[in-house]
Each structure stands twice: as C-alpha cells, then as structure tokens.
Amino acid sequence: MWQLNSDSKLPIYLQIVDLIETKIMNGELLPEEKLPPERKLAALFGVNRSTVVRALDELTSRAVIVRKQGSGTIVNAEKWGLFAGQSTNWRHYLTQGGFTPTVPYVRQTGIIEKHHSDKIIDASTGELPLEMTPKLETPSRSWQSFIAEEQLEDAAGYQPLRETIEKQMRVAYDLNVRPEQILITSGAQQALFLITQCLLKPGDAVAIESPSYFYSLSLFQSAGLRIFALPMDSEGVIISELKDLYHKHRVKMVFVNPTFQNPTGLVMSLQRRKELVKVCAHLQIPIVEDDPFSELAALDENIPVPLKQLDTDNVLYIGSLSKIMGSTTRIGWLIGPAAVIERLALARNEMDFGLSIFPQVLASAVLNTTGYDAHVKQLQQILMERRDFLIRALEETLPNELIYNKPAGGFHLWISLPMEFRSIRDFDIFANNDLLIMPGFLFGVKETIIRVTYARLNQKEAFQVAQIIKKIVTEN
Structure with a gap:
C-alpha cells in the first residue's frame, strides 16, 4: 500500500507526496482519515524520518493534509475558505491541473449502481x-430543416427558444426580460462554469449556503475560488452572517438555491428574499440564483417570487429543464444584464463550447406544446x-x-x-x-x-x- 515507484527519477520526498495525493484522488484515503505516524511511514518507505517530514510539510502547505499537535496527521476534509489556485507545475499536471476529479464517494456510488442495479x-x-420523463411527441423534421434553423441562432443560443423562455418567465413569475438577456446553456452547470471562470478570478471569495450541493461541485475549486459557508435557518440564509462574511473576506458573489434548496428542501421566505437582495445591492455583491425546482411545487403550495423579480439588475438567474424533462435534455438558461450575457456568450464561443442546434430546436418545440x-x-x-x-x-x-x-x-x-x-x-x-x-x-x-x-x-x-x-x- 505504501510502496514507492522504484523507477521514478523524482526525489524521494516528492515520490511520497505524489503517492499520498494519488491515494486521496483514488479514494483510498478519505477526508478526515488519519495517516500513519511519521516514524511508521519512514519505516514503511525505508527512508529517514526527515524525508517524511519534508513530504508532509509540502502536503500541508498545499492544504492536502492537516497536522494537529497530539492528534496526528489527517486528510483535509474542508473546502471552506481554501484557495485552490493552481501554478504551472508539470509534475502535478494530471492530478492537479485543470478540472478537479469527481469526489471519490460519488464516483464509487455510480460504479455500485451501474454494476448492481438489480438489487x-x-x-x-x-x-x-x-x-x-415526458411522453411527448417530438416534431418530425428533416436534417436540412435542422441545419436551416441555425440561421436563427447566435452566440447566446437559438432565438425562438430564448423567446419561449422569455414568455414563460413572464407568465410564471411576472418577470420581464428581453431575449438579449437570456443565454441558452447546456444545463445549469455550464452556466455556473461560465460565471466562475469569466466573472471571478482565482483567490476571490464567494459565499454559498451551508449545507449546499454547490459544496460538492468541483468547478469552484477548479476556478481557484475560496468558498465560505453561509449558514441558514428555517427562513433561509442568515443575513447577519452574510454581512460578517463580506467584511471578513470581501465576498465577491453569493450563490443560493432559494426554492426547494438542495439538499434541505427549504424554501426561503419572501421577507428573507427581500432582505437578501437589499443587502447584496447595498454591498454591491451579485447574487447567483439557481432555480431548477420552482415548477415542481406541491399542488397545495404557493412559493415566493424568484430573487430575480425582486432585483432584476443584481441577480443572475439560472433555470434548467433537467428536473422537468430529464438530465439528458442538457438545456438550461442564464438570465442577466445584456452586457454580462454578451460577455459570457463570447467567452463560451472562444472556449468552443457552442451548443448543438438539435436539442435547442426540440426543447423549443416541446415547451410550446399543450402537452408540456x-x-x-x-x-x-x-x-x-x-x-x-x-x-x-x-x-x-x-x-x-x-x-x-x-x-x-x-x-x-x-x-x-x-x-x-x-x-x-x-x-x-x-x-x-x-x-x-x-x-x-x-x-x-x-x-x-x-x-x-x-x-x-x-x-x-x-x-x-x-x-x-x-x-x-x-x-x-
């Protein structure tokens, strides 16, 4: 388990660093798991204790492990407040550069479900x-007709679909937006990716609800952002805690899921929503409102209006069809100021993340059927x-x-x-x-x-x- 690669040309202490990081990435060492004592590791590797200490010092400086007097060395379980900015370091290109791998627990769960779905x-x-998922008929179209629809598409997406979403937002939430304020995305996570990559920079502090599914997303740390926990009570995020976070860490953006919050199911009260948008506007902190569940209210419940309706300028609103039509739909949208939408649309095209016309045309057709x-x-x-x-x-x-x-x-x-x-x-x-x-x-x-x-x-x-x-x- 603790055997070094005899063919490696790296210094021994760096081989130890690589081995421990690889075990964490593969899920062999889990967050909060305790490492063997320094003397035992030295014996296992057949090296001096000073070599092990040097390796552990390196891992500590990267916040991979935490060393506590009297408690030993454990794998760091926290993301809160950590800066995961990457430097150009080819030795760690595969394990640390680019996008952070899936959480081992989630990856293992997927493997179990795939191979043992019968039980x-x-x-x-x-x-x-x-x-x-919907049992709706999709329109019968020729390949050429799909290609012809590309004439109605620009960097922000398929124009008829944006017009349909504009109408839906107006009817459902009394929210008046223009098509140029709507960016079609391949799901909600692409919208989040564009926001974190294009509107923030490495080292910026952001606040997310605690608990939150945002915490499990690798894209925050891959963008080098420091995330801070924004506690909640029964009405939603606690405004005084947000003010404290802002003054301590100069929070640049707030990410919330105010309606049927994932994982708690909590619905932020209307009064708390009003307080949140008021405080964020005063502090000039943009809000990202992720809203995948609003259409799925129980039949006997009314839900408060979206944050976007309360402050059209300071809120970036993310919607998605994945919870209505299935995850393979891969259609989401981001609503924000026209200048922001234009910037993100151009950035996506530069990244070659253009959308296929096919799901956009089909989504537009389905959304306009009575069967929807x-x-x-x-x-x-x-x-x-x-x-x-x-x-x-x-x-x-x-x-x-x-x-x-x-x-x-x-x-x-x-x-x-x-x-x-x-x-x-x-x-x-x-x-x-x-x-x-x-x-x-x-x-x-x-x-x-x-x-x-x-x-x-x-x-x-x-x-x-x-x-x-x-x-x-x-x-x-």
Whole structure:
C-alpha cells in the first residue's frame, strides 16, 4: 500500500507526496482519515524520518493534509475558505491541473449502481427516472430543416427558444426580460462554469449556503475560488452572517438555491428574499440564483417570487429543464444584464463550447406544446405522492426517531439520524445494505445527515428504504 515507484527519477520526498495525493484522488484515503505516524511511514518507505517530514510539510502547505499537535496527521476534509489556485507545475499536471476529479464517494456510488442495479435501491441520484420523463411527441423534421434553423441562432443560443423562455418567465413569475438577456446553456452547470471562470478570478471569495450541493461541485475549486459557508435557518440564509462574511473576506458573489434548496428542501421566505437582495445591492455583491425546482411545487403550495423579480439588475438567474424533462435534455438558461450575457456568450464561443442546434430546436418545440403543461402537472402529482410514500414509511417504521422537514416540492428529503458516525467511511454502511444515499459531508456538513431522493422511489421501495434505515439505526 505504501510502496514507492522504484523507477521514478523524482526525489524521494516528492515520490511520497505524489503517492499520498494519488491515494486521496483514488479514494483510498478519505477526508478526515488519519495517516500513519511519521516514524511508521519512514519505516514503511525505508527512508529517514526527515524525508517524511519534508513530504508532509509540502502536503500541508498545499492544504492536502492537516497536522494537529497530539492528534496526528489527517486528510483535509474542508473546502471552506481554501484557495485552490493552481501554478504551472508539470509534475502535478494530471492530478492537479485543470478540472478537479469527481469526489471519490460519488464516483464509487455510480460504479455500485451501474454494476448492481438489480438489487440496489438508488435514493442518491438527483435525476428523474425514465418513467417520469415526458411522453411527448417530438416534431418530425428533416436534417436540412435542422441545419436551416441555425440561421436563427447566435452566440447566446437559438432565438425562438430564448423567446419561449422569455414568455414563460413572464407568465410564471411576472418577470420581464428581453431575449438579449437570456443565454441558452447546456444545463445549469455550464452556466455556473461560465460565471466562475469569466466573472471571478482565482483567490476571490464567494459565499454559498451551508449545507449546499454547490459544496460538492468541483468547478469552484477548479476556478481557484475560496468558498465560505453561509449558514441558514428555517427562513433561509442568515443575513447577519452574510454581512460578517463580506467584511471578513470581501465576498465577491453569493450563490443560493432559494426554492426547494438542495439538499434541505427549504424554501426561503419572501421577507428573507427581500432582505437578501437589499443587502447584496447595498454591498454591491451579485447574487447567483439557481432555480431548477420552482415548477415542481406541491399542488397545495404557493412559493415566493424568484430573487430575480425582486432585483432584476443584481441577480443572475439560472433555470434548467433537467428536473422537468430529464438530465439528458442538457438545456438550461442564464438570465442577466445584456452586457454580462454578451460577455459570457463570447467567452463560451472562444472556449468552443457552442451548443448543438438539435436539442435547442426540440426543447423549443416541446415547451410550446399543450402537452408540456400537462406533463408538469402530472410530474407535480407523482412527486407529491412519492414524497408522501417515503414520509409515511419513515413515520410507521421509525416513529419520532428521525428529524426532517416535509418539503413542499423538489426531489429530496434531508434526514438527521439519531446516531453519530466517527468517520466518513461509516457512511459505507448504507451501500453495504443495498441502499445508495448522499451523506451530509458531500454538502459541507459533519453531522450524521443523509439526503434521500424520493423522486426515484415507488411505494414498495420507500418502505424498503425505511426498513434499511431502521436496521442501520437500531444496530448502531
């Protein structure tokens, strides 16, 4: 396990550095896992202790490990506040340059689901199952007709689709925007990528909700940004905490998911939304509002207006079809000031990230069919039923033992367990019991909390999930 490459021409201490970094990248060493003591590592490598100390000093300077007096050396589990800016260093080209690899836990979960889908219950994937994607007819078109539609496309995307989104935003949210304020993207993550790469610079501080799925995205650290936790209460982000972060770290941008927040399902109150946009406007901090779930409100709930409606100038709004039509749709949009949209559109073209005309034409056609509205209403109904299946199963199986709030929409239930895990590896117990979930550490929290995606669970599977959780809780 701790064997060095005898063919390497690097100095021994750098070989040790590379070995430990590789083990972390591959998931052999997990966040918060303790490394062997210095003397033991020296013995394992057959080197002087001073060589090991030099290697650990190098890893500490990069914030890869944390060394605490009396506690030993552990793999750093925190992203909060770290600067992950990269320097030109060919030795680390594959492991540190460019885009940060997928979190090992997520990668391993995907492997398990792929190879054992027949017996595994997947309550981790935040995507629509196939049976809930729309059963709509797409228009029959010739290849030439698709090519002809390219005449209606510019750097910001297919004009008819942008006009359709403009109309939808006006009807749904009373939000008046112009087509030149809309950038079509290949999903929400491309919008986030363009924002982090083109509007921010390495070393900039940004605030994200805690907990948040933003925490698990590699693109923030790949852009060299320092992310800081913005705590929430039952109404949303705590404004006083945002002010403190701004004054301590000069926060340049705030990223929020105010409606059916991922992973908590929380809906930020209207009063808190007003306070947030007011404070950010005063401090001149742009807000990025990620809003993939608004159309999926439970039928008996009304949700507050988007932040974008409260401040059209200072909010960048991200929408997506992935939660309505399936992740393979790969259609999202970014709404912002025309100058910002133009800058990001040109930057994307320079990166050769142009969009295919095919999904844009099809998305525009589907959004303009009467069947689309019927699909959304049916999807709302199914999600509400599946939410209730899971909550009923948990209440019957583990009455008064779990802590969670009933979400008014979205896909997820955020569940606090009545137990304590000492290590990230302890979460493997769920996969060992044929249940895939998303543990809290992926969202930036250390408590024993899990995100269960009910969108993928029928009634039978919901009760199986409850039984597995009960087994884990009672046996630990």
